[in-house]
Amino acid sequence: MRRPIIGTNHNVHVDFQINRNTKTTVELQPLMVEKLLRQKRSTSYVDTVTKLDATGVHCRKEDIEKMIEELKNQFPELLEHQLPIGIVSKCYLGKPYEVHTLDTQLQIVEHYKLGSVLPNGMEKARVLAMNPNYVFVEVFTSYICAVTKDGQTSMVKG
Numbered sequence: 295m296r297r298p299i300i301g302t303n304h305n306v307h308v309d310f311q312i313n314r315n316t317k318t319t320v321e322l323q324p325l326m327v328e329k330l331l332r333q334k335r336s337t338s339y340v341d342t343v344t345k346l347d348a349t350g351v352h353c354r355k356e357d358i359e360k361m362i363e364e365l366k367n368q369f370p371e372l373l374e375h376q377l378p379i380g381i382v383s384k385c386y387l388g389k390p391y392e393v394h395t396l397d398t399q400l401q402i403v404e405h406y407k408l409g410s411v412l413p414n415g416m417e418k419a420r421v422l423a424m425n426p427n428y429v430f431v432e433v434f435t436s437y438i439c440a441v442t443k444d445g446q447t448s449m450v451k452g
Contacts, residue, residue, distance in 0.1 A: 321373055321376070322371060322372070322376070324436075327372070327376060328437070328449070330369065330371060330372070331432075331434070331437060331439050331447065331449055332439075332447055332449055333447070334444075334445040334446055334447065335368060335441050335445035335447065336367075336368060336445065337445065338364065339364045339365070339367070339368045339445075340429060340441060340443065340444075340445050342360060342361050342364040343361060343364070343365075343381060343383070343396075343429070343430050343441075344383070344429050344430065344443075345357070346361065346381070346383060346394065346396060346403060346430075358396070358401050358402075358403060359401070361396060362398060362401055365377065365378065365381075365398060375435075376434075377398060377434075378398055378432040378433055378434050379397070379398060379399065379414055379415065379416070379433050379434065379435065380395050380396060380397045380398055380399075380414060380416045380432075380433045381395065381396040381398070381430050381431065381432055381433070382394075382395050382412065382416050382419040382420060382422075382423040382430065382431045382433060383423050383429060383430035383431065384423055384424055384426075385405050385406070387405060389408070390407040390408055391405045391406065391407055391408075392406060392407060392408045392420075392424070393405075393406050393412070393420055393423050393424065394406065395412060395413075395416055397413070397414065397416075399414075414433075415433065415435075416433045418433070418438060418452065419431040419433045419438050419440075422438065422440045422450075423440075425440070427440075427442060428440040428441060428442055428448075429441055429442065429443050436451060436452070437449055437450065437451055437452070438450050438452070
């Protein structure tokens with residue numbers, strides 16, 4: 295009697311599930327990045343970021359993750375290293391606090407007192423963040439973008 299050696303296991307599991315989150319992203323040229331950053335920000339993005347100050351000195355981890363997700367949704371064409379290094383806005387906690395930052399790399403919200411220096415190159419956004427015409431300032435490696443309450447942007451290179 296012949297005994298089969300190969301192909302005795304007929305319980306083969308084939309997974310036909312398609313990953314719908316797969317996306318192909320190509321690094322944009324600097325001119326395209328600049329054009330993209332000049333675009334108006336969405337209402338949900340502006341609303342989410344402006345709530346940064348509303349939660350007090352310490353933000354919940356879920357709130358910060360939501361802000362980071364909104365940020366990535368705002369710029370789906372950008373690669374991770376092209377996203378803002380942080381966001382700076384005026385702090386309404388009162389004295390001695392002046393501004394607060396969301397460090398998008400470390401996902402930390404930090405409130406800074408008058409005279410304390412902002413880290414990671416975000417100091418260049420302090421003056422614009424204190425301007426009442428803007429609700430927050432996005433700090434990129436080569437640009438800073440001041441955003442108004444209705445999502446309009448003003449961009450400065452540097």
